[in-house]
Amino acid sequence: MQVLIVDDSQIMRKIITGALKKLGVNDILEASNGQEAIDTLGKDGNIGLVLMDWNMPTMTGIDAVKKIRLSNNKVPVVMVTTEAEKEKVIEAIKSGANDYLIKPFNPKDIQAKLEKFLQACAK
Amino acid sequence: MRAENINPFIESVAETFESMLECSVEAGDPVLNEDAEGTPDIIGVIGLSGTAQGIVALKLPVKTALAVIGKMIGVEIRGIDSSIIDGVGELVNIIAGNAKAKFEGHAISLSLPTVVRGSIYKLTNLSNTVWLTVPFESPLGEFSLSVCFKQAVQQEKEAVHASVNSR
Numbered sequence: 290m291q292v293l294i295v296d297d298s299q300i301m302r303k304i305i306t307g308a309l310k311k312l313g314v315n316d317i318l319e320a321s322n323g324q325e326a327i328d329t330l331g332k333d334g335n336i337g338l339v340l341m342d343w344n345m346p347t348m349t350g351i352d353a354v355k356k357i358r359l360s361n362n363k364v365p366v367v368m369v370t371t372e373a374e375k376e377k378v379i380e381a382i383k384s385g386a387n388d389y390l391i392k393p394f395n396p397k398d399i400q401a402k403l404e405k406f407l408q409a410c411a412k
Numbered sequence: 413m414r415a416e417n418i419n420p421f422i423e424s425v426a427e428t429f430e431s432m433l434e435c436s437v438e439a440g441d442p443v444l445n446e447d448a449e450g451t452p453d454i455i456g457v458i459g460l461s462g463t464a465q466g467i468v469a470l471k472l473p474v475k476t477a478l479a480v481i482g483k484m485i486g487v488e489i490r491g492i493d494s495s496i497i498d499g500v501g502e503l504v505n506i507i508a509g510n511a512k513a514k515f516e517g518h519a520i521s522l523s524l525p526t527v528v529r530g531s532i533y534k535l536t537n538l539s540n541t542v543w544l545t546v547p548f549e550s551p552l553g554e555f556s557l558s559v560c561f562k563q564a565v566q567q568e569k570e571a572v573h574a575s576v577n578s579r
Contacts, residue, residue: 297524298498298499298501298502298505299494299495299498300481300484300485300495300498300499300502301502303485303495304484304485307485307486344505344522344524345524346524370509371505371506371508371509371510371522372509372513373509373510373513374512374513376519392432392506392509392510393427393428393431393432393506393510394431394432395431395432395434396432398431
């Protein structure tokens with residue numbers, strides 16, 4: 290499965306990439322803001338999962354999720370963010386996000402959670 | 413800044429280091445100062461806005477920054493490069509984001525983080541606030557977190573209430 294990681298932090302993209310590779314996922318694309326994510330999704334129809342940060346320059350993750358859903362793209366999107374308040378989680382789910390992962394996370398925890406997301410996406 | 417407002421930030425530093433770095437930290441006594449000055453080498457700064465306003469500054473000596481960011485990505489880093497700058501920005505973002513969720517009843521937004529390098533600096537606090545600086549010790553090295561914080565709406569309401577009552 291091809292996974293798109295969207296985060297303005299190069300370090301966070303590296304951490305998530307490392308966790309995905311340990312799960313055997315090597316087909317990984319990266320974007321550093323919401324607009325880049327939309328552009329990448331427009332070019333590549335094989336993306337099976339998007340891991341999306343919230344606060345990013347140019348276009349936030351939540352705005353990108355809204356645009357993705359407006360374009361009728363049903364790709365699963367998991368928010369990976371520091372925005373931990375209940376209201377933010379509700380806003381994300383209402384906007385079309387499928388799941389939510391809050392930073393900070395343990396490297397082992399993120400692997401376990403990503404495995405769960407990947408299994409759900411594969412069904 | 414009320415002293416209890418520093419607690420969510422101290423808890424957030426401990427939780428972030430514990431979960432992302434599998435490393436415990438020990439917080440020292442907070443120090444109150446009007447302007448934050450010192451000699452750290454890398455400072456990650458992030459702004460808070462909304463029903464509370466503030467600035468959070470994570471200050472790391474180079475040695476600590478190399479150890480912390482190296483541990484985060486699982487590689488040894490020998491010198492300051494873009495990953496260190498990026499990593500310190502992400503770290504202050506996570507610490508501030510985790511802390512703001514602990515302020516119940518507030519709607520607080522984070523700015524994008526900024527990272528500053530240098531050993532001679534002066535961080536000026538928001539008006540009517542002071543910096544509260546907490547030193548930390550960890551197996552990855554020493555560092556500190558400075559916070560200036562004010563609860564905007566509540567303070568305004570209190571000020572209006574006091575003004576009305578004094579008439």
